[in-house]
Amino acid sequence: MFNKKILTYLRFLPVQLLIGLVVCTWIPYLFFDWQYSIFGIAKQTTFSVFISASLTVSTIFTLNLIRRFPGINSSLYILPVFFFWFIVIVVVSGLTYLPFSIAYYCISSLCLLSFLFIVNIINRHNTIQTLAYIPVGRAIDMPEQVPTAQWLKLDSTNLDQEVNGIVTDLHSYDLTDEWEEFIANKTLEGIPVYHHRNIRESLTGRVKINHLYENELGSLLPSGNYMMVKYCLDVLIILLLLPMTLIICVLTALAIKREDGGKVFYVQSRVGYRGKTIKVYKFRSMREQAKEVLTVDNDDRITKVGKFIRKTRVDELPQFLNVIKGELSLIGPRAEFIDFAVKLEQQVPFFNYRHIVKPGISGWAQVNQGYATGAEETQLKIEYDFYYIKHISFTLDLLIFFRTIHTTLTGFGSR
Structure with missing residues (x-):
């Protein structure tokens, strides 16, 4: 019981940071300082x-x-996140010319990578949450709405x-x-109590469209500062990928031209930022004369080359110019x-709010659901x-970026 309680502390960020800095930074430093000081490496x-x-x-x-x-399996993101920051820090450090x-x-x-996998193995049993629910109001059907958790129905105030x-x-x-009174007592015991909307949102990755909901800053407008940083990062990434692109x-x-000799590019009018066309x-x-209607499975309008570039998302590369x-x-x-x-605006009164941010080449809906x-x-x-x-946020964008790579390799949601 004592050991189990100690291991549970590894779930907390401050504990992970403290142990990580000691094991992955300080101990290797002591080793180098003692082992290689005569070669001058310790100075570096x-x-x-x-x-x-x-x-x-x-x-x-x-x-x-x-x-x-x-819906995140954290073990799948250890290597992508690690290598992302490894490369970023190497590039930034190289630009400073400091030894x-x-x-x-x-x-x-390597110590950090090992530490991350050990922490993930220890915390793996916490992947599926066991949640008790009080069946009142809109929380009555929580098990049906959020099947990804284990649910315990409370018919009385006894929770054993x-x-x-x-x-x-x-x-x-x-x-x-x-x-x-039961909720207040359980809160004092350290058990978190959630409103049904918040937990549904956090476990499904969706926000119900019955009402407008403010963001974490308490505003309907996204952070203007982050939107500017986001644009700069978009341009920087495109420039870095330009030779390969x-x-x-x-x-x-060349493949499109060789297949049927038609036009290479296709231009579509769509709704953009703040409702502008x-x-x-x-x-x-x-095919060049194909009608503009939604695609379906095994759509015969799609060419052979088209099937490949749609599956790999290569057809969307020219949108870098739009970015x-x-x-x-x-x-x-x-x-x-x-x-x-226009049709969706008639069905959802505040559908236009969707245009409060710039549309994207990839997005949260695409990597979770594919094309609708x-x-x-x-x-x-x-x-x-x-x-x-x-x-x-930057973290959510980074997560979508990693999942987009997976989507491109697997062809998820392509039509």
Whole structure:
């Protein structure tokens, strides 16, 4: 019991940071200082300790933020997050021209990678949450709405087993004085109590579209500062990928031209940022005279080359030009066809709020659901989009970036 209690502390970010800095930064430094000082390597480790600590803090902090998003298997993101910060810190350190020990940095990085996998194995049993729920108001059907958790229905105020939290409708008039006293007592015991909407949102990755919901800053507007940083990062990433992108674009253009001799590019009018109409550029993946209607499975309008470039998302590479022009972002809700957007506005009164951020080439809805075709799938897509708008952040964008790579390799959601 004592050992189990100690291991549970590894779930907390401050404990992970403290142990990580000691094991992955300080201990390797002591080893180098004692073992290699006669060769002068220890003089280089002064700055190396700083960059190693930066890698440790950035990686652990980012992984903890990513774990908060729904449906995330954290073990799948250890390597992507680790290598992302490893490369970023190496590039930044190289630009400063300050001396640092490559050997120390690599040894420290290997220690960090091992530490991350050990922590993940220890905390793996916490992946599926056991939640008790008080069946009142809109919390009555929580097991049906959120099947990803293990649910314990509370018919009385007796709770005799360990749970990760308690869920109820805190706004319900059916929440009696007895239940409110129970909630207060359990809160004092350290058991978190959640409003049904918050826990549903955090476990499904969707925001119900019955009402408008403010973001974490308490505003309907996303952070203007982050939106500016986001645009700068988009342009920087495109410039870094430009040599590889140009080669792929040339090969794709030649393949399209060779197949049927038609136009290489296709221009679509779509709804953009704040409801303005934009022209979106794509590689043509259908026959030239194909009608503009939603695609379906095994659509015969799609060419052979088109099937491949749609599956790998290569058809969307020309949209990098839209990103540089400031019309699109790399990450954001998908830009809708104008006619389709008008129909959705009639069904959802505040659908226009979806345009409060720039549409993206990839997004939270795309990596979770793929392309929507029917009315039910479209509603789910909007719920995913509203979740993204409410929780927009660098960490969520980074998570979508990693999942987009997986989507591109697997062809998930392509039509």
